[in-house]
Amino acid sequence: MIYPQNAVEKLGFAEIKELIKVKCLSEAGKEMVAKIQPQTKLDLIDRYLRQAKEFRDLLVHDSPLPVDHFYPIKSIIEKAKVEGSFLLEEEFHRILLSLRTVYAVIRYFNEREQQYPNLELLFEHLPIEKNILRSIEQIIDDRGKIKENASRLLMEITQQISKAEQEARKRLDTVFKQAQKNGWTADGNLTIRDGRLCIPILAENKRKVKGLIHDESATGQTAYIEPEEVFHLNNKVRDLEFERRREIVRILTQLTTELRPHVPLLFSYHSLLTKLDFVRAKALFALDIDGEMPEISKEAEVNLLQAKHPLLYLSSKQEGHHAVVPLNLKIDNTDRILLVSGPNAGGKSVCMKTVGLLQLMFQSGLLIPCEPESKLGVFKQVFADIGDDQSIDSDLSTYSAHLSKMKYFTQFSNGRTMVLIDEFGTGTDPLFGGPIAEAVLEVLNKKQIRGVITTHYSNLKVFASNTEGIENASMLFDNQAMKPLYILQVGKPGSSYAFEIAQNIGLPKEVLHLAKQKIGVQQKKVDTLLVDLEREKKEVYDTKVAINLREKEILAKQSELNELQSFLEENKRQLMRDAKEEAKQIIKDANKLVENTIAGIKSSQADKEETRKLRAGLQQATDKLKEKQPKVHRPEPQPQAENESIEVGDxxxxxxxxxxxxxxxxxxxxxxxxxxxxxxxxxxxxxxxxxxxxxxxxxxxxxxxxxxxxADFSPEIDVRGMRTEDALQKIEQVLDRAVMIGYPSLKIVHGKGDGILRKFIRDYLRKYNHVSRFEDEHADRGGDGITYAYID
Incomplete structure (x- = not known):
């Protein structure tokens, strides 16, 4: 599919694979990364991309996946397949930890059923076989050692060994104390020689202690003797240990036999862990490069929006360089081939390599740094001619190597072939190289290939402008500041700015004058025209950017005005409702008071004194009602005097x-x-x-x-275990308060883990205007699990 094979390295795809390998936890996962190849089946590419996207979303928005133990258990399972063999304690321990990881992962996704449908396909409906786990846990403890109660016989032997060792030690201590009392011992305590506990005896007294001499000191003045009283006991311990070892082998053999029927399932578990490790590594790499899943097209097309070269992007992040200028590029059935021209070091080759590398990554199931609205199709073949492939062994010159590739391209390319050619036509006399390159381009265009070709040849620019299917494009150049802008603009060819760059470098004026006289008048006119076009395009581009910015500001103001209008309308309606309710209540209370007054007058039979009291009560209630009515007073705002200035701090x-x-x-x-x-x-x-x-x-x-x-402000924030959005919201609140009260620094405790939370926090801090810098805590006090942010 890729020709020649070294194009993988020249496009940077091999380096991408190495960066993903670093993210793997297991060797099996690294082996899968090494086998990554571009695919041509649409459904397969779609599944791989969705799995990587789901795992990326899981890492950012969900609880951490319980992948604590990734052991290489494949060789262990292979060993268990052999009849009569047995696994060692540490091998069973590895299987035990791997099974716990597998079951934890299966439970994790079962709790989130249909939330990650493409990741669930990795399980292939694998069951949780707890019998295997229970069998191993009955025999092996959490330290990877066999349990003393693994069998009744093993427990009895262990107890006998402990009892015999205690008896031997007790007798040895008695003999040692007696020898010390008699003055026979050398300096020092009991020591071990040949695996036996011995007493250090002076050489002249070695015949006075009955026992077996195991060793002597280098000077010959000390003999190490195992006393006769404990010799038989130690032999007994040794025999019991041999017996214990035979019992352990029997238990392990029996456990291996129980495990053997489950070998196929264990292989499936191993495969699941390997695939999860593989997809996890792809997702972690996608986070590093801000990778997204583009739309997949059935057509042979490329529509990249805000795309970046992943290796350049990583380099700029690590070294703090200027941000990578994103690439916008479209190749479809109408404009099949982009012929990119422009100045040297202007970004032509990077543009071409970005397209090729992102296409290879996309077809390999890797998320790419672009907008999710980008759209890419599937190509059956990728042909690339990049760099110098001259070979002394093959007797190939630079130009011969280029022609060999052109021969292959013209023979085997078709409508599903992406062709990438750098510096098309160079390597020989331009008088002949230009026409040959034009002929090759014409043949490739007739074969309906898609591709990106870079060149400086004017005849190719003219051919592209007059040929259907080929579109001129150029990398913009600021000819006033004499620096490239790294922006691709489609539709017009670009000048090489040879004379301008030469003049900026400082080439003598007489040399430039002679050179201008030697080029043809027509060529000079063409180049001058291209320079003028570049200048006009730059002006149009700047104007367009300014207009877009102004439109965004107007839309934001309009949105703000609409929200304010809506708020005022709602407040008005609420005030009207409240006023109506209050008026209803006042009328209700007034009617009730009048009715009660009339009833009181009637019941007192219009007694003058009683009537006077009731009327006084009615008047008093009226006065109270008047007092309750708010005095509506809206002072007119006093405008600030024209000549009175207000400054920051007033x-x-x-x-x-x-x-x-x-x-x-x-x-x-x-x-x-x-x-x-x-x-x-x-x-x-x-x-x-x-x-x-x-x-x-x-x-x-x-x-x-x-x-x-x-006084009540705390400069330390602990966001461990929090989701990314919650953590950033909490940090933003504390940062805002620190800025307001003038606090100089914050301590943010986020933990280490996979580094996802740390990455998002530090990306946020970079964008916060008042944070001047940030750094890790000292390695002894938490290292990169803690970030100090300094506020200016």
Missing amino acids: WVRIVETGNEAQVIELAKNNLILALGDLRTVVKRNKVEKLRGKEKAKATKRSRSVSSESV
């Missing part, structure tokens, strides 16, 4: 509310004010500037509030 009073606030930023006719921990935006003519005593009082109140805020 104290003002908001006319409508009477609140006092401090000016923290000026924005045209608006003021950004701080009211304690809150921020608000007010028109300049809606405030009054405070002076003298009023300003002093406001400042004093602010300081008291600030001191209280500092």
Whole structure:
């Protein structure tokens, strides 16, 4: 599918695979990464991409997958297949830990049924066979050693060994103390020689202690003797240990025999862990490069939006270089071939390699750094001619190597072939290389191939402009600042800016003058025209960017206005409802009071004194009702005097509310004010500037509030175990408060794990304007599990 084979290395795909290998936890997973190859089946590519995307979403938004133990158990299972063989204790322990991991993973996805449908396909309905787990747990403990109660006989032998060792030690201590008392011993305590506990005896006294001499010191002055009293006991211990070992072998053999029928299932478990490790590594790499899943097309097309070269992107992140300029490119049935021209070091080759590398990654099931709205089709073949392939062994010159590839391309390419050619036509006399390159391009175009070709040849630019299916494109260049912009623009060819670059480098003027005289008049006109076109395109592009920015600002203002209008309308309706309800209640209470007054007059038979009292009560209720009515007084806002300036740090009073606030930023006719921990935006003519005593009082109140805020402020945030969104929200709240009270730094405890949470937190800190820098905690106190953020 890929020709020649070294194109994989030249496009950077081999390096991508190495970076994914580093993310694997197991050797089996690394072996799977090494076998990654571009696929041509649409459904297979779709499944691989969706699995990587689901695992990436799981890492970012869900609880961590319980993948604590990834052991290479395949060789262990192979060993268990052999009749009569037995697995060692540590081998059973590895199987035990792997089974626990498998079952934890299966339970994890069972609890999230249909949430990750493509990852669930990896399980192939694998059962949880707890009998295997229970059988091993009855024999092997959590340290990987056989349990003393694995069998009754083993327990009895262990007890006998312990009893015999205690008896031997007791007798040995008695003999040692007696020898010390008699002055026969050398300096030192009991020691082990040949696996037996011995007493250090001076050489001249070695005949005085009955026993077996196991060793002597280097000087010959000390003999190490195993006393006769414990010799037989030690032999007994040795025999019991041999017996214990035979019993352990019997138990392990029996356990292996029980395990043997489950060997196929164990292989399936091993395969599951390997696949999970593989997909996990792809997802982790996707997070590093901000990889997304593009749309998959059945047509042979490429539509990349905001695409980046993954290796350049990683390099810029690590070294802190300028951001990589994204690439927007479209290849379809109409514009099948892009002929990219432009200045040297302007990004032509990077553009071509980006297309080729992302296509290989996409067809290999890897997420790529682009917008998810991008669309890529599937190509059966990828042909690339990049760099110099001259060979002394094959007697091939640079140009001969290029022609050999062109021969292959023209013979075997078709409508499902992506062709990538760098510096098309170079390597020989331009007088002949140009026409040959044009002829090859014509043949490839007739074969309906898709591709990206870079060149400096003017005849190819002219041919592309007059040929259907081939589209000119250029890398933009700022000919005033004399630097490339790395922006691809389709539709017009680009100048090589040879004379401009030569002049900027400092080539002597007489050399440039001679060179201009030597080129043809027509060629000079063409190049001048291309330079003018580039300048005009740059102006159009800048104008377009400015218009788009202005449109976004207008839309944002319109949205804000609509929200405010909606808010005011709702408030108005609510006030009307409240007023109507209050009026109804007042009328109801008034009617009730009048009715009660009339009834009282009637019941007192219009007694004058009683009538006077009732009327007084009615008047009193009326007066109270009048007192309750709010006095509607809306003071007209006093506009700020034209000649009175307001600066950052001044104290003002908001006319409508009477609140006092401090000016923290000026924005045209608006003021950004701080009211304690809150921020608000007010028109300049809606405030009054405070002076003298009023300003002093406001400042004093602010300081008291600030001191209280500092007193109860904690500069340490612990977000371990939290989801990414919750963690970032909590950090944002504390950061905002730290900025408001002027706190210099924050300590963020996020833990290590896979590093996902740390990555998102540090990406957020980079974008927070008031964070000047951040760094790891000291390695002894948490290392990269803790981040210190410094606030300017």
